[in-house]
Amino acid sequence: MDFGHSADESHFRERVQAELRSVPVVAELARLRTSGEREPDERDLYRLLGERGLLGVDWPRRYGGQGRTAAHAAVAVEEMMRAGVPDTLFVNGIQTVGKLVLLVGTEEQKQRVLPELAVGRRFASVLYTEPEVGSDLSALTTRAVAVDGGYRIDGVKIFNLKSGITDFGLCVARTSLEGSRYEGLTLFLVDLHAPGVHVESLDTMADEQFHRVELDGVRVPATAVVGEVGDGWAILAEALPLERTGFDFALRAERWFEAGCRDLAMRDGADPGPAADWLADVGRHGAATRAAALLAWRCAGSADRGRLDELRTSTAKWYASEQAAAAARWALTRHGMDAPDELAESLDSAYREAPGLTLAGGTSEMMLQTISGFLFAGEPAGLAAPEVD
């Protein structure tokens, strides 16, 4: 194993850091931080990041990307999150929608959609779940009926993020009622500014709000279909690992662990004093936070070799999201109620965000189901099994 970064990756990291220190980016980050709004509009910041080539890092150049590796993209994500860039538009728009279009989209879709996402001119959100559907997407009821030149979509999508400011949504809808509930699902790119789209925000305990998107007779062209008609379930099975590399969760764990450690610094040989009670927690959370990052980096390595490994992505997602949530709870309790204002605000925000982490992008139970499926696949071998990985 090699835990170091290549010279090229290190050089790229320095370049990303320099871009994130540039005057316009710093000013925009400061504006977002001091806006006083719970969920300020980040699109101007993303336009600046897009201009600097930080969004479609590992996409081919012909689609507006930088043509670099998944490891370079991971470096960019690390640095952007460490600089305080809110990541939902990135995770949903670039990592999920953009990557899926790259994976199964038509050439026309790639040329139309990806360059605009990469420069931060247009934004995308994910319209998967529905009221009463939860994680079981095979139960969804939104209908897409073929009409002249395309489809007419009717249904309600719920608990999606950023749909109030995005331009299109990746929507899964039922195009056929025949066969099993896993058949007849199709993915569409839906223009969220189209007639019949009604977006309503739903207040949450976290800073980010959910949205309810009602699709009332929304007309989409045939070119809006992503992948083959009726292949939605299979595509989602392949695409869901794209949002489960664990990087976003591992970086939250890192941020909140560091916040928890603030003011605990020890001098060599000094009596740890009241810090002593917290030392074991610092050790545990520090180790788990580092492990979360390594599990995510291992997924980046898999991505560079072709397809993401579902066992590894599920493992990384479960571990990193659980650790991030645990770090948020620990950091808040570590500092108590009399933390300085700015720290108290960020810890409270983390605490309110934490429960969503083990639900978003596949619940912890779904990850464990996937992992146990691999563990029990076939006839599990004994200690003498030849495979060593």
Add this chain to the structure above:
Amino acid sequence: MRLERGEAQRDLARAVRCELGPLAGPGGRMESAEVHATLADLDLFALELPPAVGGLALGLACAVPVCEELGRWAAPDSYRAHALLAELAQAAENERSGSRTTALTDALPLLATGKVSAGLAAGTGVLAARTADGWVLDGDCALPEPPPDVAFHVVPARTADGTVLAAVAADSSKVVCAATRREGIRRLSLQGVVAQAVSAPLHRADGAPSPLLARARVRQAAYLLGLASGAHRLAVQRAATRRQFGRPIGENQAVAFPLAEQFAHLEAVRLLVHEAAWDADGGRPGAVGATQSLAYAAELALQVTAHAVHVHGAAGIGKDSAVQGHYRVAAVEATRWGAPASLWREAGALRLR
């Protein structure tokens, strides 16, 4: 980062697994003499030693898969004590911080071939005092079952400057090895024993572990990781094949999910252990990595082996069950370098420095 095992690491793991498998007797038990001979046949005692004494200088990164495989079988191995003795002998000379006798100097080339073996004691009951004859040791310590025909014991000993490791000749008349009421643990009594070699203090003044201790912790973490992985594998196999109420018990989420969670923790520890070895081999700061790897691996081994026995039901408690062997070995190996809680505190303190 390339977080896949390298070819050499895979080959080593395969070779050890392939050779150890046939040694497993009823209940998975292995004889320490057979394990030792197998490691010697595979030239593994030369793995980390420098070429000057017949070693291969392959580094800790290659010792990790070996220790992990030994743990996987809950094997009574002599590798870790052996590697420590070799490092102790070399460090005593290189750092000129202690002494090394002719007997140990003569033994160094034999260490590479496995013709000399060592036991590794634990505890805080031995005191070391510097005299005109060298370092003299007095007191008692615990000695987990050593390999047969052991030539040296590596013993932790307290000095005014902190705890050190000392090598003593096993055949000294002043070294008494006696059985205790705890199976698998002997009592080593030292009375005025002159040490063959003494290390520098295991912790520096700033609290950081010495390179010798850091490397020992990484090997121990790898062994415990293997121990937990082996028990986990047995538990998965049992859950897949044991039928209750008309179906395999692994089809119940109450059984499957804890095993899935443990799998994720095992993967996490594996990466931390390999990173600690990579740091040590590269001369990078590795105090936190080595300490947290051992704390995590020790805690996980205790938890996973206990859970694996539980998954086996009453059958897991029987002496002919392999999984109870893993559980019992965990009790010794998870505390050999200190309790996990104390290691976690140390890891936390190191992070905050």
